[in-house]
Amino acid sequence: MxxxxxxxxxxxxxxxxxxxxxxxxxxxxxxxxxxxxxxxxVGESGSGKTMTGLSVLGLLPEQARxxxxxxxxxxxxxxxxxxxxxxxxxxxxxxxxxxxxxVSLDQVFTVGSxxxxxxRVHTKMDKRSAVELSLEMLDKVRIPNPERVFGSYPFxxxxxxxxxxxxxxxxxxxxxxLIADEPTTALDxxxxxxxxxxxxxxxxxxxIGIILITHDLDIVKGMADRIIVMYAGKMMEMGTRQDxxxxxxxxxxxxxxxxxxxxxxxEGFRLYNIEGIVPxxxxxxxxxxxxxxxxxxxxxxxxxxxxxxEIAPGHFVSCLKVDEVSEVKAGWAQ
Amino acid sequence: MTEVLLEVxxxxxxxxxxxxxxYRRKGVIRAVDxxxxxxxxxxxLGLVGESGCGKSTLSRVILQLFPRDAGxxxxxxxxxxxxxxxxxxxxxxxxxxxxxxxNPKEKVFxxxxxxxxxxxxxxxxxxxxxxxxxLGLVGLSPAHARRYPHELSGGQRxxxxxxxxxxxxxxxxxxxxxxxxxxxxxQAQILNLLKDIQEEFGLTYLFISHDLAVVKYICDRxxxxxxxxxxxxxxxxxxxxxxxxxxxxALLSAVPGAADQLSFERIxxxxxxxxxxxxxxGCRFRTRCPYAEEVCAHEEPDLTSCxxxxxxxxxxxxxxxx
Numbered sequence: 001m002x003x004x005x006x007x008x009x010x011x012x013x014x015x016x017x018x019x020x021x022x023x024x025x026x027x028x029x030x031x032x033x034x035x036x037x038x039x040x041x042v043g044e045s046g047s048g049k050t051m052t053g054l055s056v057l058g059l060l061p062e063q064a065r066x067x068x069x070x071x072x073x074x075x076x077x078x079x080x081x082x083x084x085x086x087x088x089x090x091x092x093x094x095x096x097x098x099x100x101x102x103v104s105l106d107q108v109f110t111v112g113s114x115x116x117x118x119x120r121v122h123t124k125m126d127k128r129s130a131v132e133l134s135l136e137m138l139d140k141v142r143i144p145n146p147e148r149v150f151g152s153y154p155f156x157x158x159x160x161x162x163x164x165x166x167x168x169x170x171x172x173x174x175x176x177x178l179i180a181d182e183p184t185t186a187l188d189x190x191x192x193x194x195x196x197x198x199x200x201x202x203x204x205x206x207x208i209g210i211i212l213i214t215h216d217l218d219i220v221k222g223m224a225d226r227i228i229v230m231y232a233g234k235m236m237e238m239g240t241r242q243d244x245x246x247x248x249x250x251x252x253x254x255x256x257x258x259x260x261x262x263x264x265x266x267e268g269f270r271l272y273n274i275e276g277i278v279p280x281x282x283x284x285x286x287x288x289x290x291x292x293x294x295x296x297x298x299x300x301x302x303x304x305x306x307x308x309x310e311i312a313p314g315h316f317v318s319c320l321k322v323d324e325v326s327e328v329k330a331g332w333a334q
Numbered sequence: 335m336t337e338v339l340l341e342v343x344x345x346x347x348x349x350x351x352x353x354x355x356x357y358r359r360k361g362v363i364r365a366v367d368x369x370x371x372x373x374x375x376x377x378x379l380g381l382v383g384e385s386g387c388g389k390s391t392l393s394r395v396i397l398q399l400f401p402r403d404a405g406x407x408x409x410x411x412x413x414x415x416x417x418x419x420x421x422x423x424x425x426x427x428x429x430x431x432x433x434x435x436x437n438p439k440e441k442v443f444x445x446x447x448x449x450x451x452x453x454x455x456x457x458x459x460x461x462x463x464x465x466x467x468x469l470g471l472v473g474l475s476p477a478h479a480r481r482y483p484h485e486l487s488g489g490q491r492x493x494x495x496x497x498x499x500x501x502x503x504x505x506x507x508x509x510x511x512x513x514x515x516x517x518x519x520x521q522a523q524i525l526n527l528l529k530d531i532q533e534e535f536g537l538t539y540l541f542i543s544h545d546l547a548v549v550k551y552i553c554d555r556x557x558x559x560x561x562x563x564x565x566x567x568x569x570x571x572x573x574x575x576x577x578x579x580x581x582x583x584a585l586l587s588a589v590p591g592a593a594d595q596l597s598f599e600r601i602x603x604x605x606x607x608x609x610x611x612x613x614x615x616g617c618r619f620r621t622r623c624p625y626a627e628e629v630c631a632h633e634e635p636d637l638t639s640c641x642x643x644x645x646x647x648x649x650x651x652x653x654x655x656x
Contacts, residue, residue, distance in 0.1 A: 044517035144605075158606045188384035189544060190603045193588035197602060215518065218547070222591030259522035261551035263574065263592050271526055271551065274519040277487050 005032035006209050007056070007094075007177055012069030014051050014060060018282045025064070025281060026051045027233045030308065033177060036207040038200075040220040043230035046278055049213045052230070053179045056211075057096055058086050073177070092122040095170035099182040101162035105154040111138075111165050112150035115172060122173045137168040142198060160191035164198070171202065181213045196223060217260050221245060226314075229253045232278055232289040235308055239315035249317045252290045288320065296321050339506055339538050340373040340396070345405035347388075347395045351611060363610045365391040367562035368405070370637075373506070378532070378539040380553030380570070382546060382585070386607060388562040389542045393508045396540070397427055409506070423453065426499040430511035432491035436483040442469075442494055443479035449501040468497040471534075472527060489520035493527065500531065508540045513548060525552055546589055550574055555643070558582050561610055561618040564637065568644040578646035580654065581619045617649065625650050 014026035026048040033039050041049045054060050056071050058078065071078040073093060081089070090096075098104045106114060115134035119125055125133065131150075138146035141164040154162055163183060170178060180199065184192035196219065203210055212223060220227055220241075227244040229237045229252065237250040248254045258272035276293045285291050291301040301320055308318040346369075348362040365388040373379045381389045394400045396407055398414060407414045409425065429435040436445055446465045450456045456464070466476050472493040483491055492512060499507055509528065513521040529552060532539060543549050549556055550570055557567040558581065566579040575597065577583050584601040586592065593600055603622050608614055614621045620630040629649050637645040648654070 044519060160606055188607070189546075189588040190384065190584055191606065193590065193602055194604075196590055216590070217518070218592070219590040222593070256518065260518050261522075261525070261545075261547040263547050263550060263586070263589055264595055265547070265551065267571070270529075271522040273523050273526060275523075277489060277520070278517075 006035050006074065007033040007211075008070070008072040009052075009056060010070045010072075012052065012055055012071065013067045014048070014055050014064055015067045016064050020282060022067070023282045023284070024067070025233050026055065028308070029069075029228075029230075029235055031228055031235075031238060033209045033211060035176065035209050036203060037225045038203060038210045038212055038223050039226050039228065040224035041211065041213045041228045041230060042215065042217060042220050044215060044278065046232070046281060047230040048233035049215075049230050050181055053096065053181050053211060053213050056179060057090055057094055058083075059090075059096070088122075091118060091170070091175065092173045093175050094177040094179065095173075095175040096179040096181065097163070097166045097170050097183050100186045101159060101166045102154065102186075104166055105162055107154055109153075110150070111152055111154060111157070115150075115165075115169055118169045119172050133172060134168075137172045138165070140171075140202075141165075141168045142194075143168070158191075159187050160194060163187060163195055167195075167198065167202070171206070171208070174206070175208065177209045177211070179211045179213070182215070183212070184219070185214070185216075192219075199223070217256065218262065229256070232281065232284060234289050235316070235318060236290065237315075237317050238308070239312075243312070243315040247315075249311060249315070249322050250290075250319050251294045251296050251321075255293075255295075288318075336377075337375045338372045339375045339410060340540070341406070341408040341411075342372075342392075342396065343370045343406040343408075345369045345392070345395060345407060346403045347391055347400060348403050361611045364562045364613060365610065366395060367613075369559075369562070369564055370405075371557055371564065371567060373538055373540060375505075375538055376532075376536055377554045378541050378552055380549040380556040381540060381542045381559060382544060382549050382556060383559035384544060384585075384607060386561075386610060387559040388610075389559050390510055392559075393427065393510050393540065393542055397425060397508065420453075423449070423502050424505040425508070426504040426506070427508040427510060428492075428495050428499055428512045431515050432488055432495050433483075433515075435495055436491055438483055440483075441479070442481050442483070442486075445483075445494060446479075446498045446501060449498065453502055464501065465497075468500055471500065471531065472497045473523075487520075488516050489523060492516060492520075492524050496524075496527065496531070500535070503535070504537065506538045506540070508542070510542045511544070512541075514543065514545070521548070528552065546585060558585065561607065561613050563618060563647065565619065565648075566644075566646040567637065568641070568646075572641055572644050576641070578640050578644065578651060578654065579619075579648050580623050580625055580650075582646075584622075617647070625654060 010030050012029045013024055015022040015024050029052050043049045055066055066079055112134055116130045119130040119133055135146045138149055143149050143164050184195050224241045226240050228235055231252050236252045248257055255272055255274040259274055274293055279292055285302055287302040287304050288306050291297040306318045306320045308316045311317050345366055347366040348364055350362050351360045353360045383389050395402045443465055446468055447461045450461045474493055513524050541553055553570050555569050556573045558565045560581050565581045583598050584603045587600045601624055605622055608621055616632050617630040617635050620626040635647045635649045637647045640646050640651055
């Protein structure tokens with residue numbers, strides 16, 4: 001990978017202290033993000049997708065630490081930066097929105113004061129122009145009647161409205177990267193559709209790069225330019241939407257696609273079972289982390305850790321058996 | 335059509351809203367406001383809607399966890415209040431949160447054995463046999479019987495909840511978002527399990543969910559609720575292929591990535607669901623409906639037939655055809 005990408009994350013490893021010494025919640029995650037791109041990180045709970053997002057901004061929980069890897073933003077290394085220097089990055093260059101907007105907003109301040117604060121932390125703008133910019137931002141995220149919402153407290157607004165406010169706060173200083181961690185999981189289906197639509201519109205208008213973290217394959221299918229599939233802290237597969245949905249190569253991706261009910265599923269189709277459960281994060285198998293549930297696992301898989309290999313341009317897979325697997329057609333056809 | 339197992343007629347459940355120093359009644363939330371439907375033996379009726387539409391309240395009123403305010407609930411032709419204990423035990427429920435529905439101080443064995451102990455007339459050995467049998471049915475090993483709920487994963491706990499519901503030969507099971515709290519790979523396991531046991535025991539389900547794809551997978555017929563009312567009820571295939579109600583169309587439009595598969599004009603709704611304390615006059619959906627006309631504000635539409643077993647509550651049915 002060249003240094004021209006907007007954001008480059010390389011071999012990042014996030015460790016937590018555990019019963020038997022440190023364990024890695026995220027291990028060897030490598031990706032890049034370009035301008036105007038939506039990169040989806042998809043995985044089940046405990047797959048490390050949230051920790052990956054947090055590690056970029058240095059927002060990991062106190063007990064966790066980044067044990068290895070680099071995070072480069074426009075060529076600048078972020079990992080060694082002091083807290084003071086990170087302040088200049090967070091919100092200004094890279095912003096983040098979280099799952100539950102009700103929790104992320106402070107309930108005792110008005111929406112307006114939280115927006116103005118976010119703007120004035122990063123710019124030398126006087127109060128009046130900050131207020132103006134705030135109203136403009138609220139309008140940009142399609143909030144009807146921005147003046148009223150500006151003076152409202154978060155608890156007076158619905159979940160969808162709060163998430164719009166969060167997006168307005170996240171984008172008010174024109175960051176170049178937005179990390180959205182399950183931004184619509186707490187919202188209803190019709191409101192979710194509105195918020196996702198808004199994110200795509202904003203991307204088209206401002207060319208911001210978005211990392212969208214989600215567990216919902218439907219969202220990924222509708223939004224992603226490129227996709228990372230994570231399992232138990234490791235990247236299983238990375239590729240364009242076309243690569244992952246039409247030609248999934250990792251047995252986990254293949255299983256995942258077949259075990260989620262979709263609207264275009266043929267009648268009488270039986271969902272595929274990925275047998276078993278995710279292994280304990282503190283007690284991972286020595287080899288491939290998916291080997292305990294993989295239908296194609298062989299002895300070798302339980303001993304040797306597979307590397308992330310580029311199978312086709314831009315399409316990375318971490319599986320020892322990928323050459324055999326690729327011959328099996330995935331999806332409904334099987 | 336087979337025998338009607340459960341019949342609900344004009345069911346209403348209002349919750350009073352009390353506020354202020356003397357808890358003065360400020361109004362009522364019309365959680366369920368005149369809902370009628372039938373469930374036939376052996377079928378799965380899906381109930382979909384967004385949060386706050388009253389789907390969970392409806393399920394709890396059917397099982398008498400909340401008293402109803404008006405309407406009828408008949409099970410095999412008899413009002414549910416008149417059922418005796420053994421008949422009542424034929425109606426069961428699986429809840430959304432398998433963490434909350436199991437007693438953390440109780441071992442799995444005793445959680446599953448409880449229905450037998452309450453019913454009485456089982457020897458200790460019989461109970462043990464039954465419990466182990468049920469554990470096997472839901473895909474767990476006898477070793478799990480000695481565990482506490484916190485030692486199990488979410489999927490395993492939901493299996494325990496299902497095993498418990500299968501005790502004493504139930505006939506009608508209400509599944510209230512049984513897979514919403516689970517990861518997708520586990521979700522598929524539980525959905526397949528529910529399908530298998532339905533086939534094996536001839537069970538009837540009322541399956542509540544907000545996920546249209548899940549409902550499509552498991553249900554024969556589907557009812558769509560909005561603000562305490564059923565907007566549309568139809569066989570699954572018809573509902574997805576030819577949805578009649580604008581709200582159903584909006585819900586289907588809202589499924590990410592489904593935009594290019596719709597057989598109708600995509601609807602992205604504006605705004606949020608109105609407050610259930612003061613629902614809009616006439617059709618409840620009119621404030622968000624892109625097609626709303628004069629008549630929608632004045633008259634409340636009834637469910638009218640618009641195809642085989644297909645009913646929709648909309649004034650503009652004939653205009654929106656296609």
